[in-house]
Amino acid sequence: MTLYDEGYARGAQQADGPLRPVGLDVAPGAATTHAVMSEQDLLTVRHAVRSATVEAGFALVDQTRIVTAASELARNAYVHGGGGSLTIEVLGHGARAGVRLIVRDNGPGIPDLEKALTDGWTTGAGLGHGLGGARRLMHEFDVDTVVGQGTTVTAIRWNNR
Amino acid sequence: MNAPRPSAVPILRLGDVLVTGLLNELDDTSALMFTDELTERIVADGARGVLIDVSRLDLIDSFVARTLTELATMARLLGARVIVAGMRPAVAITLVELGLQLRGVETALNAEQGMHALGWQQAPGSSRGDSYDALR
Numbered sequence: 104m105t106l107y108d109e110g111y112a113r114g115a116q117q118a119d120g121p122l123r124p125v126g127l128d129v130a131p132g133a134a135t136t137h138a139v140m141s142e143q144d145l146l147t148v149r150h151a152v153r154s155a156t157v158e159a160g161f162a163l164v165d166q167t168r169i170v171t172a173a174s175e176l177a178r179n180a181y182v183h184g185g186g187g188s189l190t191i192e193v194l195g196h197g198a199r200a201g202v203r204l205i206v207r208d209n210g211p212g213i214p215d216l217e218k219a220l221t222d223g224w225t226t227g228a229g230l231g232h233g234l235g236g237a238r239r240l241m242h243e244f245d246v247d248t249v250v251g252q253g254t255t256v257t258a259i260r261w262n263n264r
Numbered sequence: 265m266n267a268p269r270p271s272a273v274p275i276l277r278l279g280d281v282l283v284t285g286l287l288n289e290l291d292d293t294s295a296l297m298f299t300d301e302l303t304e305r306i307v308a309d310g311a312r313g314v315l316i317d318v319s320r321l322d323l324i325d326s327f328v329a330r331t332l333t334e335l336a337t338m339a340r341l342l343g344a345r346v347i348v349a350g351m352r353p354a355v356a357i358t359l360v361e362l363g364l365q366l367r368g369v370e371t372a373l374n375a376e377q378g379m380h381a382l383g384w385q386q387a388p389g390s391s392r393g394d395s396y397d398a399l400r
Contacts, residue, residue: 145292153322164357167357167358170322171323175362240358
């Protein structure tokens with residue numbers, strides 16, 4: 104499940120400062136954080152993620168995959184987490200580019216993560232494909248959740264892979 | 265019960281078919297209002313068919329998918345047939361990877377073919393695809 108340094112994801116939850124994951128060169132100023140506190144925000148973050156995927160040079164189908172994953176994760180944070188934030192980073196790593204999404208909320212957390220990643224499992228009004236579906240749309244996917252404290256989902260999709 | 269507040273989505277009647285379309289800017293509340301309004305209109309207009317054009321949607325997430333699936337089911341219970349028309353290829357690919365198949369929702373390649381399936385014939389003489397391309 105954990106696809107890179109676990110300490111990174113934990114650190115991400117504790118500090119909101121600039122993130123410097125090992126082995127990735129993040130273009131300075133490439134990260135933007137958006138509030139996910141209203142239905143309008145769900146639409147706004149989609150536009151922001153779309154722009155980032157265009158900037159990273161993704162083709163249309165990949166753009167659609169990433170924006171759809173972002174929409175699912177942002178909705179989870181809004182509906183289940185009581186609101187949160189979405190950070191978008193355009194990654195440059197040698198010849199390949201990517202987009203990283205970090206979706207945080209301070210909600211109740213996910214008691215059974217394996218179950219939550221299973222299709223058809225839902226506590227809300229959704230179809231239960233949100234988390235597992237978003238994972239399938241991205242190359243790297245990490246969920247850090249603490250019951251009673253919140254959930255941070257970090258997901259990356261790479262170009263030229 | 266109060267009459268539903270009209271959603272921002274136009275619903276046109278052509279004979280016994282209602283024609284409408286979804287836009288990207290539809291938020292969740294508007295989507296639910298649209299569901300209410302469309303079901304009311306099916307009853308009020310005695311519609312037997314509903315065409316929902318989705319060619320403007322550059323993404324369909326699980327919420328929109330659920331809205332479409334529920335609409336199709338509600339319409340069927342009211343005796344109307346729903347056709348979802350004009351899904352973009354990138355959206356279809358993403359939906360399948362997301363694990364959503366819109367089971368029970370009838371689809372058509374574009375609005376023209378959807379209208380044809382609902383019993384509307386193309387006017388003689390017009391060339392195939394013209395009316396569809398005008399939507400893009």
